Structures are given as structure tokens and as C-alpha cells.
Amino acid sequence: MSTTHATDASAAPAHRLRTGIILGVVIAVLAIAAGIANMMLSTRNDHRPYSPASLDPNGGGALAQLLTDAGVDVVHAQTAADLKRANATTTVLLIDPMEIELEEEDANALKESGATIILLGTSSWWSRDAWGFGEDAWTSALAREDEPAAKSQVSARSCTPATLVEADADGSTLGPVSQVMVRAQNQSHCFDATYGSAWIQSERYPQVFYFGAATALTNQYLGEFDNAGVAMRALSQHPTLLWVEGYTPGDVSALAATGKLPAWLFLAFVAAVASGAWFMLVSARRFGKLVAEPLPVAVPAEEANTGRARLYRTNRDLAHAARVLRSAFIARHAQRLGLAANATPTEVALAVASACHGDPEAVMRTLYTQPIDTQTDLAQLASAVGDLEKEFTHDRS
Numbered sequence: 001m002s003t004t005h006a007t008d009a010s011a012a013p014a015h016r017l018r019t020g021i022i023l024g025v026v027i028a029v030l031a032i033a034a035g036i037a038n039m040m041l042s043t044r045n046d047h048r049p050y051s052p053a054s055l056d057p058n059g060g061g062a063l064a065q066l067l068t069d070a071g072v073d074v075v076h077a078q079t080a081a082d083l084k085r086a087n088a089t090t091t092v093l094l095i096d097p098m099e100i101e102l103e104e105e106d107a108n109a110l111k112e113s114g115a116t117i118i119l120l121g122t123s124s125w126w127s128r129d130a131w132g133f134g135e136d137a138w139t140s141a142l143a144r145e146d147e148p149a150a151k152s153q154v155s156a157r158s159c160t161p162a163t164l165v166e167a168d169a170d171g172s173t174l175g176p177v178s179q180v181m182v183r184a185q186n187q188s189h190c191f192d193a194t195y196g197s198a199w200i201q202s203e204r205y206p207q208v209f210y211f212g213a214a215t216a217l218t219n220q221y222l223g224e225f226d227n228a229g230v231a232m233r234a235l236s237q238h239p240t241l242l243w244v245e246g247y248t249p250g251d252v253s254a255l256a257a258t259g260k261l262p263a264w265l266f267l268a269f270v271a272a273v274a275s276g277a278w279f280m281l282v283s284a285r286r287f288g289k290l291v292a293e294p295l296p297v298a299v300p301a302e303e304a305n306t307g308r309a310r311l312y313r314t315n316r317d318l319a320h321a322a323r324v325l326r327s328a329f330i331a332r333h334a335q336r337l338g339l340a341a342n343a344t345p346t347e348v349a350l351a352v353a354s355a356c357h358g359d360p361e362a363v364m365r366t367l368y369t370q371p372i373d374t375q376t377d378l379a380q381l382a383s384a385v386g387d388l389e390k391e392f393t394h395d396r397s
Helices: 011-044 061-069 104-111 163-169 227-235 252-257 263-283 301-314 318-337 345-356 360-369 375-396
Strands: 073-077 090-095 116-120 138-141 179-182 189-192 197-201 208-211 240-244
Touching: 011 263, 061 073, 061 227, 318 345, 318 360, 318 375, 345 360, 345 375, 360 375
Parallel strands: 073 240, 090 116, 090 240, 116 208
Antiparallel strands: 138 179, 179 197, 189 197, 197 208
């Protein structure tokens, strides 16, 4: 094996290290940017129908902004703790009483808070009697959902709250009205349609109202008919509006204990996993086309000795590894030393010591007599043989 040329093996690992660092930094920056963007987008637009944070056609973001510009403090109430803010200076907008599963205790506290409560009807199956509309009250969908409510007449007991009397008397229209409620004979009402009224006051709880024109409050239809004006009159009666949507019943701390992650954090986790998988795929060593390499391959003799030592040490055959190291050294330099094939150990030790200007006994221990019982012994032997190789190389140069 020739010792005239040595390959620089350190360049490839250094290049791979630099590539890995660059890829890691790029992935980290992309993951952070994606998380921040997703968090901001999730805050601005949650895509739920009638949500005050939704910019979708069926969302309520436009109305929430109008109310905020008018000085109303719009609170997106999603927990029982938020509902405890209700008082006589608060308007409460409940999105679909069927979907909002209020605890009975929370519902009763809300009715007794003195707040003006508006139930936005988006479905027919909800407990009307629980909110004081009477057992005979029932809701009905209009035959044509896109048909606005007819210009209504003020009832004998007038339409409440007072802010809607003017709108009703002026002949304001709403549309599309998705539902109306068939009212009792003496119930206060506004915006009558074919089968009932879109605005009705509760018999038992005067501060509770039903509003069936839910679609009229959405981003898509807020600018049509008199929808925006009626919505502002109904929802800006008090300085604070609790917009109850996406409500979570029960104790919020109990939900947090279940370990559920927010939607944005889950998406960030998925992005991180995907980025990690991509990094592993890019950095993995793959088999490519065979590359021709000129032979014989030239590597330093000392490197070859160390490689053999490591190989035999891995296989736990220490004695054989020692014999290979010693015999390989002797075979490489026998011709230069003038040694015959049947030279004795003493002759070999004297010849090597003479060429290296060393101690014959030390050379004898290195090449023949030193016992090799442990990996440490083998490592010391490889180092000693390497020192002899350096002496020969230095002498040759």
C-alpha cells in the first residue's frame, strides 16, 4: 500500500456540518414566521358563522367594527367568566340559544343581571319557554329566505327597546330574514313578516328579545336594506356588548387540564413535524450512481494502521489485531532494512532500532514481546507502531 498521497477527509464532514446548520436555521426561521402568521390570522379571522372576529361572508366582523367605532366596547364572550360581566349597562347578544349550552345557573344569573339580552335565532330547535316566550310560541322559517320582512306597523304596546320604535315606524326593512316567531296576542313585536315577527319581546323577562334576522347582521348582507341601522339601534343601547359566540360551558381551567391545544399551536406543531421530516430527508445519505475511482487508492500508512486497529478492536480480537499491526510494519520495511524472509525477531529488532536510532529492547517489546490484553494495550501498540512509522518517514525525507 503506497504512502505517497494522503486524502483530506476533513473537508466532507465540515461541509455537511455547514449545510446542516444552514438548513436548521432556515427551518427555524420558517417555523417561527409560520407560527406568528398563523397566530395573527387566527386572531383576526376564526371563520365561524356570526363570530365578531370573522371576516367571512357569514361572519360578524363588519358589524363589530361599526359598533367599536361608535364607542361600544365589544367583548367576544366565550366563557362563563365573560358572562359574569353582564349588568344593567350591558347588552348581551346570544348566537343561537340551541348551540350555546349555558348551564342553568349561568342562564338564570344572566336573566337576573339586568342586562338587555338579544337571542339571535339561527335554528328552530331551542327552549323558548326557558327564556319566557311562552309555551305557545314557536319559530318558523320564511318560505323564501332572501325575502325581506314587510314594512311593519307599531303594535298597540309599541316596539321595544325604544330605539327600534323609530325604525319600525319609519318602515325600515330587514333582509334576508331567516326566521320569524309566531307571537302571543299581547306580545310586543316589530318587523312583521308573513308567518310572524322578526323581533319579539319575552313575556316573562321584559329585557329578553328574540331577533330572527340573523343573516341580516352578517358581513354579506349588513349593507343591504336597513340592516346596519337596525343592528346599530338594537346593539348599541349600552356602552358594553357581550357577543356570546363559540361559548365553552363549564370551568375553563378544567378544559385546559385536558391538554387540548389551540388551533394555531396545533398547526405550528404540524409545520414543525413536516419541516423536521423534510430536514431528515434532505440530510440523509442516499445511494447514487457508482463513481469510478483510480486504483490503487493511496492513503497514509499510519491512517491504515489506525483503521485496522479500530476494526479489530470492534471485533474484540485484540491478539489478531496486534499481529496484523506488527507484521504489516515489518513487511513494509523489510526490503529497506535488508531482512530475509526467515529473519529472527532479534535480527528484526536490531535492524529497526539501528534505522530509527532507537533502543533495541523497546523495539523488541513493540514488535514482539509486549502482551496485548486490553483495548488500552492495543491503542498503545498502535501509537508505538505509528511512532516508528514517523521515524522512518522523517529519515526518508
